[in-house]
Amino acid sequence: MVSKSESRQQLRALRRGLDPALRLAESLATAQACAGLSRGVPASYAALPDELDLGSLHQERWRSLRAVFLPRVVGPGQLRWHTVIDGDQLRPGAFGIPEPDPAQAALVELPPRSVIFVPGLAFTADGRRLGQGGGFYDRLLAQRPDLRAIGVGFSCQLLDDLPCEAHDVRLSGLVIAGRVLAGRSA
Numbered sequence: 662m663v664s665k666s667e668s669r670q671q672l673r674a675l676r677r678g679l680d681p682a683l684r685l686a687e688s689l690a691t692a693q694a695c696a697g698l699s700r701g702v703p704a705s706y707a708a709l710p711d712e713l714d715l716g717s718l719h720q721e722r723w724r725s726l727r728a729v730f731l732p733r734v735v736g737p738g739q740l741r742w743h744t745v746i747d748g749d750q751l752r753p754g755a756f757g758i759p760e761p762d763p764a765q766a767a768l769v770e771l772p773p774r775s776v777i778f779v780p781g782l783a784f785t786a787d788g789r790r791l792g793q794g795g796g797f798y799d800r801l802l803a804q805r806p807d808l809r810a811i812g813v814g815f816s817c818q819l820l821d822d823l824p825c826e827a828h829d830v831r832l833s834g835l836v837i838a839g840r841v842l843a844g845r846s847a
Contacts, residue, residue, distance in 0.1 A: 707731060708780065720748070745761050774809060
């Protein structure tokens, strides 16, 4: 098996090379599937340009005056969550990713049993995830095992195997290209 670093390079290239029409179709299908997975306010993310984009889920919630919890980077491997009720509450943040403006979006502690949609470079059907390498989500999920972490990605991101270390946290489930897959027991 190749190292995590080599895997990340290969997977980033694969994700960047996706056909734009496929990227859009799989993002929309995944956002639609995710909309039915959370009874409360979902915790989500603003996508990097080559990540699966759940923006249509956010827009649908905001149009109906419902919130989304979105993260803000506050230090190495550290996220803080905010209640966002409108896209105008976002500003450019770490890594060029839109983040909640703390002056406009209330800081929140994610409620117990919240559904959190987690991006990644690759996933396996049993809930393993290879992230970007910053450890943001692994740290959060290790500290908050009460959260229901759902990995989201494109069809090309579902792999048979991934390098995994003791600190890597498995996900509760996956939504890949709009298809809901079970993960480990939550």
